[in-house]
Amino acid sequence: MSETGGRSTTITDDVLRSFEGHRRELCAYAYRMLGSSFEAEDAVQETFTRAWKSYDSFEGRSSVRSWLYKITTNVCLDMLDGPQRRARPMDLSGPSTPDSPLPAPEPDYVWVEPIPNALAFGADPAEAASAKDTLRLAFVSAVQHLPATQRAILIMREVLRFSANETAEMLNVSPASVNSALQRARATMTKAQEVATVSGAYDETDEQQRKLIDDFVAAFESYDMNALTQLLKADVALSMPPLSLWISGPENVAAFMLGTGQECRDSRMVPLAGANGLPAFGHYKPSGEPGLWTPWSITVLELDGDRVAGLNFFLDTDRLFPLFGLPVELR
Known part of the structure; x- marks a missing residue:
């Protein structure tokens, strides 16, 4: 058996395969923590790097899954070491009027971004169904109101269903501290989701x-x-990150689309496999050249029963279209 860097090739392959089997759930966890698909992917890659480097010292005191979650949590807490929290436009100000001038774009780190279903959901339909509710844009945005450690505790306990003891072990705190932080997190989430x-x-x-x-x-x-x-x-919200402007109400949405948003006329919507467990589209607008449409947004719809409750147009197409596997033009 050949040796590579002190480890057998077979062990190397087995270890990497054991990591890869947890990629989607770790990416979903990191996304809930960070509010960004790109940062979530970076966090999981850093997790695998740290896990690989320290695998010799992993003595099976916990499952590989729990160990990887512990490392991912530490990676996310390192990345969240600062006051900045991601948000949605409706978290930051009241609605604008349909004729409001478009503001300058804000940096990408300001906004909660969409995540493709393929990055967050496994093949098991039951697991995907249970994960959807806590990947919704509204939930991820509400979680951002929590301090980083409370955020981790809430997700571990209420989303991933780790016990208080398991969560305490991952965070190197006492179970009593976990329970106390969970109570505070629940209170904050109740207010945020209102x-x-x-x-x-x-x-x-x-x-x-x-x-x-x-x-x-x-x-x-x-x-x-x-x-x-x-x-x-009746209270539908239209938003367009990275612009802070947002519009509320069907009549105002229509007035906006017929005014400032009229460039969307004759758009084409390419169905995606979904984002955040919600219907999503690659939105292309006319280029001015006959028969050619160019990227405009990743459009994610929020539903409430038989009505559309949210129109989310994510305009950062240079980053998002490749993430969703979309072409740079449509003919």
């Missing part, structure tokens, strides 16, 4: 919701604002 758009997860098997999505795409691509507004919840 002002967040709390929308139900998308159920792909729900015919009514599938029809709602189809009707939305048809109305948007035909730019039929009368049809579109019939699909929107």
Whole structure:
């Protein structure tokens, strides 16, 4: 058996495979902590690097899964060492009027970003269904209100269902400290989610919701604002990170789309496998050249029953379109 850096090739492959089996769930965890797909992927890669370097000292005192979660938590806490928290436009100010001038873009680190379903969900439908609710944009945004350690404790205890003892072991604190921090985190989350758009997860098997999505795409691509507004919840919110402006209410959304947002007329929506457990599209707008559309946004819809509750247009296409595997033009 050949040796590579003091380890057999077989052991190397087995260890790496054991890490890879946890990539999606670790990425989902890091995303909830950090609010960014890109930072979550970086965190998981750093986790695997640290785990590989320290594998000789891992003596099986816990499962590989728990050990990797412990390392991922430490990586995320290192990355969160600062006052900055990611947010959504509606977390930062009141709604704008439809004729408000567009503000200058804010840096990408200001915003909660979308995550492709493929990065966060495994092949098990039951696991995917249970994970969806805590990957919603509203939940991830609300979690950002928590201090970093409370954030980790809330996710470990209430999302991942680790015990107080397991969580304490991962964070090198006492179980009593974990329980106390969890109580504080729950209180903060209750307040944060009172002002967040709390929308139900998308159920792909729900015919009514599938029809709602189809009707939305048809109305948007035909730019039929009368049809579109019939699909929107009364307090629907339209946002466009990295712009801080956001619009509330069906009539205001229509007025905005017919005014400042009129460049979206004749857009094309390419269905994606989903983002944050919600319906998502690669949104292309006309380029001015006949038959050519260019990237405009990753569009993520939040639903509430038979209405659209949130229109999220993420405009950072240079970073997001490659993440979602989308081409740079549509013909």
